[in-house]
Amino acid sequence: MGKVVVVTSGKGGVGKTTSTAALGAAVARTGKKVALVDFDVGLRNLDLIMGAERRVVFDLVNVIQGTAKLSQALIRDKRVETLFLLPASQTRDKDALTEEGVGEVIDKLRSVFDYVFCDSPAGIERGAQLAMRFADEAVIVTNPEVSSVRDSDRIIGLLDARTVKAERGEQIAKHVLVTRYDAARAARGEMLSIDDVLEILSTPLLGIIPESQDVLKASNLGSPVTLSDPTNSAARAYIEAAKRLEGEDLPVVVPFERKGFLDRLFGRRAA
Amino acid sequence: MSLLDLFKRRGSAPVARERLQVLLAYERRNRSQPDLVSVLREEIMAVIARHVQIDQDYLQVSMDRGETMSTLEIDIQIPNKSARPLAMSA
Ligand SMILES: Nc1ncnc2c1ncn2[C@@H]1O[C@H](COP(=O)(O)OP(=O)(O)O)[C@@H](O)[C@H]1O
Numbered sequence: 001m002g003k004v005v006v007v008t009s010g011k012g013g014v015g016k017t018t019s020t021a022a023l024g025a026a027v028a029r030t031g032k033k034v035a036l037v038d039f040d041v042g043l044r045n046l047d048l049i050m051g052a053e054r055r056v057v058f059d060l061v062n063v064i065q066g067t068a069k070l071s072q073a074l075i076r077d078k079r080v081e082t083l084f085l086l087p088a089s090q091t092r093d094k095d096a097l098t099e100e101g102v103g104e105v106i107d108k109l110r111s112v113f114d115y116v117f118c119d120s121p122a123g124i125e126r127g128a129q130l131a132m133r134f135a136d137e138a139v140i141v142t143n144p145e146v147s148s149v150r151d152s153d154r155i156i157g158l159l160d161a162r163t164v165k166a167e168r169g170e171q172i173a174k175h176v177l178v179t180r181y182d183a184a185r186a187a188r189g190e191m192l193s194i195d196d197v198l199e200i201l202s203t204p205l206l207g208i209i210p211e212s213q214d215v216l217k218a219s220n221l222g223s224p225v226t227l228s229d230p231t232n233s234a235a236r237a238y239i240e241a242a243k244r245l246e247g248e249d250l251p252v253v254v255p256f257e258r259k260g261f262l263d264r265l266f267g268r269r270a271a
Numbered sequence: 272m273s274l275l276d277l278f279k280r281r282g283s284a285p286v287a288r289e290r291l292q293v294l295l296a297y298e299r300r301n302r303s304q305p306d307l308v309s310v311l312r313e314e315i316m317a318v319i320a321r322h323v324q325i326d327q328d329y330l331q332v333s334m335d336r337g338e339t340m341s342t343l344e345i346d347i348q349i350p351n352k353s354a355r356p357l358a359m360s361a
């Protein structure tokens with residue numbers, strides 16, 4: 001039985017889709033079978049980030065409504081054999097996804113894949129709740145910034161209340177992934193520190209992804225950053241985060257600017 | 272400035288631009304009416320369903336939308352026992 005991981009945040013634009021692609025590809029590269037499911041109905045983008053936008057024939061809604069089989073809708077990645085994408089539909093009908101339908105699709109995916117990553121839409125409404133509904137684990141994507149942390153806190157509340165696992169009285173495993181971390185700004189005390197974020201959310205840290213040009217470049221090319229150039233800093237951080245997700249015990253190193261070192265020693269709480 | 276510099280300077284943005292142009296051309300067309308490839312896909316599938324009773328698992332449809340040309344690939348595996356020639360006369 002595979003693991004279902006929801007990538008969520010509440011706030012939009014923090015890096016959920018980027019992270020779904022990067023983590024999923026990093027896990028698949030090790031030979032695990034991975035499915036990425038785009039839950040952003042009406043505003044799908046995971047196909048673009050994965051470079052599969054020209055190959056979409058069927059989508060999640062087609063599968064739920066029975067006009068296509070799951071096997072027909074899954075798009076195999078051209079670079080990694082064990083990586084698949086289930087695109088979202090572009091329909092404007094918000095009720096196109098039913099809880100029962102989503103449950104059936106997730107069950108089937110779980111029986112075939114080692115990992116199923118669900119890319120959540122922004123918000124805390126129906127779409128986001130359906131994306132997390134059947135998850136075993138959650139990656140909460142957070143930027144070190146007040147509104148993002150606040151939204152993450154609300155999402156954590158939903159994860160503990162509205163998921164099938166939570167309703168059964170079980171714990172859903174939660175991990176915070178800090179993205180778009182700018183070491184220079186952190187050193188100047190202009191950004192919440194990692195400690196601040198973790199203390200407020202009191203949830204374990206999966207990794208810290210630096211703000212990086214390479215992320216934009218990868219999305220231009222239609223490749224997860226962990227595949228386009230696995231050596232850049234963002235890719236390395238995602239690859240390590242993926243290993244932690246798989247249970248490896250790797251320490252997280254907070255990226256820092258040289259000149260920020262003294263600031264760290266003397267005044268990390270400058271802001 | 273060498274040719275290589277010129278080349279490097281282009282970066283990844285032109286790739287992004289090209290990908291978006293192809294995708295958006297398709298999506299805009301589709302907003303008002305389904306494109307030819309989608310229509311063909313639906314009708315071909317309907318015809319197949321009329322003549323052979325096959326499990327959808329034996330039917331793979333793939334598409335590659337290009338700027339000037341798209342390819343639609345339909346791969347049907349027809350188990351011999353499910354061919355129903357009688358239905359052809361209908
Ligand atoms: N580590 C990063 N460095 C720089 N830009 C990033 C990083 N992570 C995400 N971005 C950019 O932020 C924007 C939003 O990312 P996206 O993954 O689409 O967010 P979401 O899915 O949460 O809305 C995109 O333009 C993406 O390229």
Ligand SMILES: [Mg+2]
Nearest residue numbers: 016017040045
């Ligand atoms: Mg997104």
